[in-house]
Amino acid sequence: MPLTKSQIDAARPKDKPYRLTDRDGLFLEVRARSKSWRYRYRVAGKENIATFGRYPEMSRDQARKK
Numbered sequence: 001m002p003l004t005k006s007q008i009d010a011a012r013p014k015d016k017p018y019r020l021t022d023r024d025g026l027f028l029e030v031r032a033r034s035k036s037w038r039y040r041y042r043v044a045g046k047e048n049i050a051t052f053g054r055y056p057e058m059s060r061d062q063a064r065k066k
Contacts, residue, residue, distance in 0.1 A: 003028065003060060011035060026063060028055060037063035 003022045011020055013032045020028045025040045035055040041048055052063045 005060070008035070008055060008060065022060065022064070024064075028060075039063075039066075 003020055007020065008028060011028065011030045013030060017029055017031045019038075020030065022028065027038055027040065029036050029038050037052040037055060037058055037060075039050045039052060041050070052058060052066050
């Protein structure tokens with residue numbers, strides 16, 4: 001199920017970084033001082049992760065378009 005704005009805003013830092021999954025490989029990584037949009041994808045069977053931007057500077061919809 002895709003993330004809602006209230007779920008994103010309610011995400012608080014924990015002892016270790018954690019991920020809130022959105023859809024199609026997109027997730028929000030919550031760290032002690034930031035929340036970043038990241039995308040997991042595979043090329044030739046190898047997993048890669050791209051960082052799109054920080055929340056709230058980049059909205060969920062902007063990250064999905066990228």
